[in-house]
Amino acid sequence: MFTGIIEEIGAVSRRSGSDLTILAQTVLEGMREGDSIAIDGTCLTVIAFTAESFVVQVSPETYKRTTLARLKPGDAVNLERALTAGARMGGHFVQGHVDGVGRVHSIVPQGEFALWRFQAPSEAARYLVSKGSITIDGISLTVVDPIGDTFDVAIIPATLQKTTLANKRPGDSVNMEADMLAKHIYQFMKNMSPGGLTIDKLKRHGFA
Numbered sequence: 392m393f394t395g396i397i398e399e400i401g402a403v404s405r406r407s408g409s410d411l412t413i414l415a416q417t418v419l420e421g422m423r424e425g426d427s428i429a430i431d432g433t434c435l436t437v438i439a440f441t442a443e444s445f446v447v448q449v450s451p452e453t454y455k456r457t458t459l460a461r462l463k464p465g466d467a468v469n470l471e472r473a474l475t476a477g478a479r480m481g482g483h484f485v486q487g488h489v490d491g492v493g494r495v496h497s498i499v500p501q502g503e504f505a506l507w508r509f510q511a512p513s514e515a516a517r518y519l520v521s522k523g524s525i526t527i528d529g530i531s532l533t534v535v536d537p538i539g540d541t542f543d544v545a546i547i548p549a550t551l552q553k554t555t556l557a558n559k560r561p562g563d564s565v566n567m568e569a570d571m572l573a574k575h576i577y578q579f580m581k582n583m584s585p586g587g588l589t590i591d592k593l594k595r596h597g598f599a
Contacts, residue, residue: 392474393429395482395524395531397554401430403466409448411435411459418470419445427473427487431555432529432566433457434473434487457489458528458564467555469529482531483524484571490514493527493567495559496541505551506535507544511567516540518569518577526568530554 401415411430418428422445426437435447454460462468474480491512499506509527511519519525519537526532530550535543551557559565 393434393471393485393487393529394474394478394480395432395485395526395529396471397469397530398471400467400553400555401470403462403464403468404444405464406462409450410438410446411449411462412444412446413468413470414444415470416443418472419443422472429469429471429473429485429487429529431458431468432485432487432526432568433459433489453489456491457566458492461564467558469554471529483526485526485529485531485568486571487529487568489566489568491567492564495561495563495565497561501545503548505546507546507556508541509544509565509567511540511542513540515567515569518573520570520573523573524570526566528555528565530556 399415399417401413401418403411404414405412413430419440419442422437422440424437424439427434428437428445428447430447433453435449437445438448439446449459491514493509493511493515496508496510515525516539519534519542521534521537523534524531525534532544535545546556
């Protein structure tokens with residue numbers, strides 16, 4: 392589990408088959424083999440590390456469903472270690488299970504801020520809610536004015552400085568994960584048959 396608050400920007404050192412080596416500093420503190428770490432919002436497992444880098448293994452399915460397959464040495468990536476008990480919750484609950492790849496639609500400067508419009512894949516678009524949460528390349532952001540499969544996000548200068556969004560341009564691909572609470576509510580309502588809420592239905596869905 393993650394929060395969508397990026398700890399540092401790392402860099403791809405090497406890709407070899409399923410192995411992906413990332414140069415980093417902050418996230419290496421206290422790292423152990425088997426730790427979960429989010430790379431551009433994708434939850435992966437550390438299999439080895441040194442004083443300057445760590446290695447994760449990426450499955451074919453993960454390469455297929457995320458932007459990680461496009462990474463090459465030198466590319467910057469957002470990094471976040473898994474949430475620990477007692478830590479402050481600054482973003483929202485993020486699983487690191489990318490729903491699909493979306494893209495940057497447009498960027499409109501608004502003084503010190505910027506209004507970014509994104510186009511979401513169908514796997515994430517159905518869960519878009521105004522003022523709700525969404526994770527883009529591992530960054531916890533707030534949805535503004537969702538229309539169909541597009542939505543806006545107001546980006547503050549600090550977010551650009553501390554994440555890889557500063558490198559993105561219209562047309563670029565991004566990993567997207569919809570809010571997990573929205574997913575559960577959507578699925579619950581979808582599975583509800585006509586006739587309203589009953590104790591039997593609640594029990595069937597594990598709520599009673």
